[in-house]
Amino acid sequence: MTRLEDLRCSVCLTLDSLQLDARAGVVECEECGAKARVVVETLDTGWGGR
Numbered sequence: 001m002t003r004l005e006d007l008r009c010s011v012c013l014t015l016d017s018l019q020l021d022a023r024a025g026v027v028e029c030e031e032c033g034a035k036a037r038v039v040v041e042t043l044d045t046g047w048g049g050r
């Protein structure tokens, strides 16, 4: 899980409480337990360099 800094939970309004589970594509608030689905793009798209 990755902590999402400078983001506020839209349910309980706690700052820095969101954890990203990239594998499940879910953001979960560790304060109130609210979950939201997110679309996580893989890192091998959109860079084009290399």
Ligand SMILES: [Zn+2]
Pocket (backbone or CB within 6 Å): 009, 010, 011, 012, 013, 014, 017, 029, 030, 031, 032, 033, 034
């Ligand atoms: Zn919350």
